[in-house]
Amino acid sequence: xxxxxxxxxxxxxxxxxxxxxxxxxxxxxxxxxxxxxxxxxxxxxxxxxxxxxxxxxxxxxxxxxxxxxxxxxxxxxxxxxxxxxxxxxxxxxxx
Numbered sequence: 001x002x003x004x005x006x007x008x009x010x011x012x013x014x015x016x017x018x019x020x021x022x023x024x025x026x027x028x029x030x031x032x033x034x035x036x037x038x039x040x041x042x043x044x045x046x047x048x049x050x051x052x053x054x055x056x057x058x059x060x061x062x063x064x065x066x067x068x069x070x071x072x073x074x075x076x077x078x079x080x081x082x083x084x085x086x087x088x089x090x091x092x093x094x095x
Contacts, residue, residue: 021074027090
């Protein structure tokens with residue numbers, strides 16, 4: 001069975017540090033894209049900005065991934081190379 005991706009919001013740039021973190025408009029299901037041609041993006045998810053319990057994962061360049069989070073969780077991303085844009089959309093899935 002195939003699934004369709006429903007875009008709920010337009011893509012927004014994800015902040016590059018905890019101070020610029022976003023909830024992605026309260027998204028629970030997120031499509032995140034590392035639009036850079038080089039540079040792995042390190043993505044952080046935390047219940048509160050600057051939380052010591054942040055969870056991290058990496059997204060290779062020119063890659064799109066999907067993940068779930070709580071509506072109140074904050075997300076930010078950075079790369080070792082400046083200028084790489086990481087964008088996120090609030091999405092849903094349907095059959």
